[in-house]
Amino acid sequence: MSQRVAVVTGASSGIGAATARALAADGWHVVLGARRVDRLEALATEIGGEAFHLDVTDPASVTAFAQGLSRCDLLVNNAGGALGTTSVAEADDAEWLQMFEMNVMGTLRMTRELLPAIRSSGDGIVVNVGSIAAREPYRGGAGYNAAKHAVAAMTRVLRIELGGEPVRVSQVDPGMVETEFSIVRFGGDEARAASLYEGMDALTAEDIAETVRWIASLPARVNIDTMLVMPRDQVSAQSIHRRA
Template sequence: MTTSDSTEATVQGNGKVAVVTGASSGIGAASARALAAAGYTVVIGARRVDRIDALATEIGGRAMYLDVTDAASVERFAATLDRVDVLVNNAGGAKGLAPIAEANLDDWRWMWETNVVGTLRVTKALLPALIASGDGLIVTITSIAALDTYDNGAGYTAAKHAQSVLHRTLRPELLGQPVRLTEICPGMVETEFSLVRFNGDTDRAGSVYNGLTPLTADDVAEVIAFAASRPPHVNLDRIVLMPRDQVDARRNIRTG
């Protein structure tokens, strides 16, 4: 079944279930495809149900509406899952690019609610199933913005730093439990990220990548699938990946 109201899915492939949040586009959608190709039954959640329904049909998975900023939505989503082996916390994003002196507090609240509290809600809700699987894996997609800062980006970098701390705190808290934790810190990836940040301004969003070759969503998804393929005793704690044209959150080289 692939409709958004479905509460059942046929476990296939390797018999394991992967959950991907924010899977309607970009890294989330690419990760769902990569994990399905690796043999997982993939349950995808996002607000744009038409997109995830189509993706679920494509990969033989299941789609369900999920708004990580809504506690009731997360509870309904979690209640449909009897088994979870892999959780990919991908839902998140940025809004605005303003200096602190001109900060839009609504944008800051949205970034914190989506990136930090949303990750907390989903992880907390699915943690019992991940432990019960006997070899759970939590992959959290943060950013190089979780490791660095850049001018006019404090709202996003602060939220990503907090999301990273949440994820890393789980590592010692779950020591001795059968759950691995991998943080993925991508640099510049050409997805709908900038389109959301700039409120649908396609020209401004496109200019972010002018003159350089950014990562693709598939590049990141391949790394996620690799982490999921490691044996139970191997924990890839943190993986940082950037395009060759970028060295940190502030410095890149543009040829055009």
């Protein structure tokens, strides 16, 4: 295939789905990975891409996904998420382990498996979708803060390890984005999730997708190491302007 290939994880909804659409519109052949294959297949049909089942918390699933690819020029590690809001004192081991599996180990597995193809592309790109939680710990986000700080450290060390090679490594850290993220975090409580965005203009999935698309469109000499993207109404993790 002569067309450049982008792999997007967590592509069944939210930022992942929006990123797939943005990259396809920019000329990439997009390979979609997520657990909800029905959604993936509909999106793949829409954008002319490919859809494959992928569970980044399952090493065998990641290996099978990678073996099905003949090329990868861009990897967008978007799969991840938060669970609960418990403090360190009340932390649930299972929640923390699941968050590390989704965010940290999932990113590690995908990067490790696809790095040979990314290196051989001649201008490979790895974009990790992080969070403001990777920069600024906040009350109610202990486990997620820890996981996203780990992703940030992994992104940085990968950049160091690949210095001098034809691979760019970037991390995009979104602030408040209104997607299914908070619904999952709150165990399906849609009202509680919606209350987070009341009185303010949150980012959309398309806003972050455009950021990823822009990073991938830049000349090979340009590496955007990190970007923090917040709504105008948000000035820090928990400092938010809300209108009456």
